[in-house]
């Protein structure tokens with residue numbers, strides 16, 4: 001079904017470009033974009049690799065810090081209530097505004113891209129894990145408490161497993177925004193990366209290449225999302241009570 | 250000497266305006282005794298369980314278990330909750346083995362003696378009729394099966410005090426009577442101290458050495474009755490005229506406790 005939609009979309013696009021005299025530097029026809037993709041394939045591949053690299057590194061750091069921070073914040077009602085508004089506030093800051101500061105501190109290139117990816121994907125993970133742990137049903141905690149379990153044991157045996165659905169749900173969001181963060185940073189402050197490639201192409205009015213870059217971006221974005229979702233489904237089947245399991249929809 | 254002792258316990262939920270669930274509740278349970286607690290619905294039976302296990306500290310008064318004042322939950326207690334809470338990400342076997350990961354000396358031995366403990370868990374599961382459901386998740390079990398699992402979990406670490414809050418509430422009569430036998434055997438074999446909350450008066454008379462009757466909320470103890478029947482009791486016991494008479498008497502005690510409140 002998604003494939004039919006995509007094919008139809010491309011066909012309509014091609015038709016529009018055929019019927020109306022649209023200049024290539026406004027909206028290139030799909031076949032022109034494909035041609036440009038073929039011409040520039042090595043460059044697209046190389047720059048995509050760079051973007052993927054900064055995205056994944058930034059994302060992994062965000063996972064580590066988001067999980068750890070989420071556990072700390074979620075385990076105490078006091079900290080949770082105190083920090084939550086602060087987190088929301090931080091999250092509301094447009095991350096584009098941070099990039100120039102990062103450039104000032106770290107120069108251009110790989111480092112600001114990684115940091116942007118990290119900052120932007122860190123918050124959804126942190127907030128989700130904290131929420132997951134903070135909202136554990138008291139009944140579940142009581143099962144552990146009744147045995148004389150320590151707070152640490154309660155977090156390990158109930159808090160963390162219970163927050164996993166929240167964690168994985170946030171991973172899908174986080175990986176996508178990490179990617180956006182990387183590209184954003186590249187468009188402002190880098191010579192390599194798919195974002196930099198598109199900016200360079202734009203500067204040379206090579207609009208088909210800009211679009212080729214966009215498509216590469218979309219493909220990578222979908223890829224990362226699918227990976228995150230596959231992992232999610234494998235790991236937390238219990239949260240859906242097996243509804244997504246074999247034999248049903 | 251009393252193993253469990255409550256002296257004039259008051260327990261109020263929430264602030265000063267909160268629900269007063271227990272008022273002047275006093276009881277004392279001997280080591281190895283099997284006590285049943287009965288009373289009108291909402292009178293504070295589950296609350297009593299929480300106070301004894303240290304899950305909810307009383308507002309006034311002191312609870313002692315095994316000679317020590319209860320300051321918080323301790324590992325020598327095994328508890329089966331009224332709504333048999335299982336961790337949904339663990340299969341039945343792992344849910345039942347949960348206490349072993351917390352309570353010493355089992356927690357430090359668990360890794361090295363895993364297979365012994367698994368065998369023990371399976372044996373318990375066999376006793377309550379759960380064999381074959383080890384790998385099932387809680388949501389794949391019926392309510393009655395979850396209660397059986399909950400009973401196994403309460404017993405797995407050989408607690409000295411067993412707290413059972415309506416453990417057979419969701420079971421049909423036949424299974425229930427079958428599990429009375431199982432519980433009686435387990436108790437006779439290990440002699441833990443048992444406090445059983447139940448709405449089923451036949452269950453109380455069948456299982457308990459002594460039955461405590463609570464008043465309507467705020468709950469306190471208004472009567473007690475020593476059950477004379479020798480053990481092991483069988484289903485035949487439940488047809489004895491004395492047995493029936495005791496259940497009738499308990500029924501009227503609870504009935505009047507309810508009316509006093511109204």
Ligand SMILES: Nc1ncnc2c1ncn2[C@@H]1O[C@H](COP(=O)(O)OP(=O)(O)OP(=O)(O)O)[C@@H](O)[C@H]1O
Pocket residue numbers: 262263268269270289290291292293294295296297331466
């Ligand atoms: N966590 C809580 N917060 C506030 N009030 C509570 C809480 N738990 C119980 N109560 C109240 O305390 C009273 C006693 O409740 P409890 O659960 O002990 O009754 P019960 O005797 O176990 O009832 P049942 O036989 O229906 O299980 C009830 O009025 C109930 O509403």
Ligand SMILES: [Mg+2]
Pocket residue numbers: 294295296331414
């Ligand atoms: Mg109750």
